[in-house]
Amino acid sequence: MEYRTIAYKGSKRKLLEQIQSYAKEIKAKTFFDGFSGTGIVSAHMRKNGYVVAANDLNFSSYVYGSVFLNGFEKDTVEEHLSHINQVSPLSGWLTANYSGTSARVIRGTGGNIEERPRGFIRANAMKIDAAREYIESKKKLLSEHTYNALVFSVILGADKVFNNSNDQKSALKEWTKSARKPVIFKSPTLIEGPRGKQLHGDILEVGLSGDMVYLDPPYTHGVLYASCYHLNDSIAHWNKPVLDYDYAIPRPIDVCFRKNAQRAGGFYNKTSARIAFENLFKKNRAKRIVLSYSDAPRNTLTIEELIKIGKCYGNVKVDSLAHQLCMQPKSQLQRSTQLKEHFIVVDK
Ligand SMILES: C[S@@+](CC[C@H](N)C(=O)[O-])C[C@H]1O[C@@H](n2cnc3c(N)ncnc32)[C@H](O)[C@@H]1O
Numbered sequence: 001m002e003y004r005t006i007a008y009k010g011s012k013r014k015l016l017e018q019i020q021s022y023a024k025e026i027k028a029k030t031f032f033d034g035f036s037g038t039g040i041v042s043a044h045m046r047k048n049g050y051v052v053a054a055n056d057l058n059f060s061s062y063v064y065g066s067v068f069l070n071g072f073e074k075d076t077v078e079e080h081l082s083h084i085n086q087v088s089p090l091s092g093w094l095t096a097n098y099s100g101t102s103a104r105v106i107r108g109t110g111g112n113i114e115e116r117p118r119g120f121i122r123a124n125a126m127k128i129d130a131a132r133e134y135i136e137s138k139k140k141l142l143s144e145h146t147y148n149a150l151v152f153s154v155i156l157g158a159d160k161v162f163n164n165s166n167d168q169k170s171a172l173k174e175w176t177k178s179a180r181k182p183v184i185f186k187s188p189t190l191i192e193g194p195r196g197k198q199l200h201g202d203i204l205e206v207g208l209s210g211d212m213v214y215l216d217p218p219y220t221h222g223v224l225y226a227s228c229y230h231l232n233d234s235i236a237h238w239n240k241p242v243l244d245y246d247y248a249i250p251r252p253i254d255v256c257f258r259k260n261a262q263r264a265g266g267f268y269n270k271t272s273a274r275i276a277f278e279n280l281f282k283k284n285r286a287k288r289i290v291l292s293y294s295d296a297p298r299n300t301l302t303i304e305e306l307i308k309i310g311k312c313y314g315n316v317k318v319d320s321l322a323h324q325l326c327m328q329p330k331s332q333l334q335r336s337t338q339l340k341e342h343f344i345v346v347d348k
Contacts (some may be wrong), residue, residue, distance in 0.1 A: 001047060004189045005038040005064055006159045006232060009167065009223050012037075012216060012292065015341065016044040018321070019214060022290045022345060023050060028211035032286070034203050035216045037225075039064035042198070043191045052196035055206045057265060058225055060155060060232035062200035063148050067188050069196030072149035077187050080138070080150055084185050087134050089126030093240040097250050098231070099125030104248060117163045117171045117179070119231070119249055124161045124183040128154060131185055132238055149188060155232050157185040167228040170248035204266060204279055213286040219299045221268040226255045273300045274309065281313040281346070289313075291344040303342050310346040319343040 003013075012019060019041055023031055033042045033054035042054040042065050054065045098119040106112045120128065135142075135150045142150070163171040163179035172179075199206050203215075218225060226233070230251050234241060241252035244259070257264045266276035281289065291310070295303050303318070310316040320340040 001044075002189070003040050003043045003068075003191075004156065004186065005040050005043070005068075006060075006155060006229075007165050008038045009225075009228060010037065010216065010219070012041050015292075015321070016041065018319075018343065019290065020045065020048060022214075022288065022343070023212045026212060026288050026347075028287065030210040030212075032208055032210035032213040033065075033216075034208065034213060034280075035218075036061055036065045036198070037216070039068045039198075041214060041216070042196065043068035043189065046191050046193035046196055049193055051194045053199065053209055054196065055199040055201060055203055057200075057202055058229065058233055059200060060229060060236040062198055063152055063155070063236045064188070065198030066148050067145070067152045068191050069198050070145050070148075071190055071192070071195075072145040072187075073143065074187070074190055076142075076146050077149045077153070080135075080142075080146070081153060081185050081187060084131045084134055084150070084153075087127075087130045089123065090130035090133060091126055092129035092133060094120070094129045094132070094235075095122060095125040097243055116173060116248070117175055119162055119164075119168070119171050120158070121161075121175065121180060124158075124179075127183050128158050128235070131157070132235060136238055151236055151238075152188045153185045155235050156188060157183045158231070158235060160184075162231070167223075168231040168249060169228055169251075202265060204276055208280070208284055208286065210286055212288045212290065213284060214290050214292075215280065216292040217267045217273075218265075219294055219296065221264070221300065222298055224255075224257060224264045224268060226264060227251065227257065230255045268300060270300055274305065277301070277306065277309050278312075281309060284313070285348075287348055289346045291346070292341065293344065294339055294341050296339055303344070306344055310344050314346045314348045317345045317347075319345070 031045045031050040031052045036054040036056045042052045046052045099122040101115045102118050104116045131154045161183045243250035244253050244256050266272040320342050
């Protein structure tokens with residue numbers, strides 16, 4: 001089944017069957033998706049009959065997971081979407097900050113200034129502004145599930161026409177073909193299956209539950225999810241945050257971690273990540289914990305370090321799958337096939 005969700009670094013879209021096979025082996029009925037990201041693992045497991053609870057730190061992930069695990073009123077969503085796709089464009093917060101071009105000093109050129117795309121062509125940014133304002137204006141009349149599904153649809157539309165499919169930290173030098181296409185808002189996939197629950201918080205503070213717990217944490221401080229996908233969070237909240245314009249693409253000031261000398265959370269730093277994993281494993285009463293991690297050279301922890309932590313809590317088996325690491329945006333693909341995605345399976 002094709003699940004409609006956003007593009008995301010580290011998405012497990014291609015590994016869904018493998019993840020499900022670990023739950024099948026122990027005849028799990030309940031499943032916890034601890035770092036749910038795009039919500040695709042939760043969606044797949046619900047679709048296959050598992051009772052799923054999920055969690056992520058990012059608010060946009062809360063929206064995706066809520067939609068996949070609770071569903072929505074399909075006809076109402078379709079009705080609003082046909083209106084949203086026709087709504088008069090509006091120049092608002094997104095258009096002002098993320099559309100057209102801006103003059104930027106280009107790194108490594110000795111201070112050269114060039115006019116570069118900011119993310120969206122103006123016509124698309126105005127449609128996204130109008131769509132998101134429309135949903136907000138109807139919020140009181142909509143059920144929470146319909147509201148979340150519509151917000152997800154706007155994020156999906158924006159994701160398709162953003163001028164960089166890799167992340168939202170920068171935009172490509174030239175407008176891509178997809179960025180020039182008119183934005184279309186489509187509903188996310190409606191999943192049927194047992195109803196689940198999406199949580200939103202630091203996993204270290206959220207209670208874990210389920211026969212099988214799946215953990216797919218960030219692997220490296222090079223991919224700080226809150227900075228990589230800040231625009232999805234801003235569209236989800238629609239709180240029009242104050243931005244820092246020193247970046248290639250303006251960023252909400254609360255996700256400029258390095259500049260604010262702030263930590264992004266326990267999993268991005270070697271010492272705190274080791275402690276975080278130990279605490280997570282200790283807290284767990286699941287029959288099985290499955291941890292995804294890769295062996296890229298700049299990752300926070302090594303596979304060996306994680307195996308050692310796992311062994312303190314149960315029997316460990318490791319499956320390694322060949323994995324392709326995307327080193328560059330799509331337009332300049334460079335792939336390495338040396339890397340492996342590991343599943344560290346810990347049974348109590
Ligand atoms: C590798 S991605 C997960 C991808 C997901 N499995 C998928 O297929 O879409 C890692 C996720 O961990 C989340 N995250 C980072 N630190 C976290 C924390 N302390 N608690 C909960 N989630 C966290 C990030 O927001 C990100 O969505």
